Amino acid sequence: MKARNINGTSNHTCGCASWLKHWENFSGETAGLCVEKSCMSNATVGAHVQKEGVLDQHWYIIPLCSAHNNQQGEVIELYGNPTFVSANVSETCG
Template sequence: MNYVTTNAVSGNELKNEPATSGRTCHCGSWIAHWKTYTGKSALPTCVVEGCNAKAEVGAHVEFTRQDDEKGLSYIAPMCGDHNKDHDLVFQSKPGYRLARGNVRETCGG
């Protein structure tokens, strides 16, 4: 499976990874990558709890807690304002799919 799902009840604590603008994938954009590897076709609202803005980009995020796959990169749907806040630590909305961000395991493999 090329995605994980945030906790269905409470979401998860995530961190927006800094300095990822140079990363590329074969899907054309990171939001296209997210759609491809989560099986979603419509853009949801931003993954950040309490934000109702439409997701505009696929943001590189990681879990902050060791028991939540810490250290692995994922792509999350995010609004432009939250994506600009590098190193942002936030609570995700519950039940959101996050695509694996390692292109060697997905579109580049």
């Protein structure tokens, strides 16, 4: 599973305390490690991504460390199949 980091969206806000909290609220999970394949840092950011290699242009939130969140435009290989939470606030917390 791969995702493209679309970042550059820090102006976007939602009704949750943060995008990481948004991910927790709608995944029902607690953020732990960054979901990049081999990263051992704690996830500190709910990053905006698109799924890579599939016909799905929706924006999603996944938990990443700040270093991976800053890799704007990069394709990130993910550990397993992490939960993708919709970044569309009208479908979630809006």
